[in-house]
Amino acid sequence: MKEEHARAVDSVREAIASLGSLSVDPTSAENIEQQYAEEGFEMTEWLRSFLDSYEGLTIRYPFMNRVCSLSTTVEACLEAPHATPRSMRIYSKRIGIPVLPVGAAFETEDSLLLARNGDFLFASDAGIQWFAHGFESSARALVTGDWDRTFHSTTSATGETLAHLLR
Numbered sequence: 001m002k003e004e005h006a007r008a009v010d011s012v013r014e015a016i017a018s019l020g021s022l023s024v025d026p027t028s029a030e031n032i033e034q035q036y037a038e039e040g041f042e043m044t045e046w047l048r049s050f051l052d053s054y055e056g057l058t059i060r061y062p063f064m065n066r067v068c069s070l071s072t073t074v075e076a077c078l079e080a081p082h083a084t085p086r087s088m089r090i091y092s093k094r095i096g097i098p099v100l101p102v103g104a105a106f107e108t109e110d111s112l113l114l115a116r117n118g119d120f121l122f123a124s125d126a127g128i129q130w131f132a133h134g135f136e137s138s139a140r141a142l143v144t145g146d147w148d149r150t151f152h153s154t155t156s157a158t159g160e161t162l163a164h165l166l167r
Helices: 003-015 029-038 045-054 075-077 085-095 135-144
Strands: 020-022 058-062 068-073 100-107 108-117 119-124 127-133
Touching: 003 045, 003 058, 003 135, 029 045, 029 058, 029 075, 045 100, 045 108, 045 119, 045 135, 058 135, 075 100, 085 100, 085 108, 085 119, 100 119, 127 135
Parallel strands: none
Antiparallel strands: 020 058, 058 068, 068 100, 100 108, 108 119, 119 127
């Protein structure tokens, strides 16, 4: 495990201490880029930075008498229903800033989106939810349940963006 990845994993462990569990199974860097490219995604610097630090993590936490999870494995991310280049173009336009898929969460496989500014959002059939800024904050918010669960439509009749959601 690279030093940067190891530090990031330790930070996430600290962020979810005693509230959730973390497993780590990173994919090789070459394989990650190949899988994203095969799905039609550009490997931006901000996506590469996230993947170098946090790819391969699965957070499990209790919620309403069951165990929920969020995974940043490439497989979970790219298999999520809304993790397509077309969807990312729509979300990016609606939010007003580029976003890319970096994970999947819940039984519904909502896409975890990373915005270019470091914010994290969820995208699902129900719409878009702003989650947190920074991945450690996202992990903490997830396991504590302390995040705004308001859904915002992926379409807009007036053309306004959801830029107000970004921090």
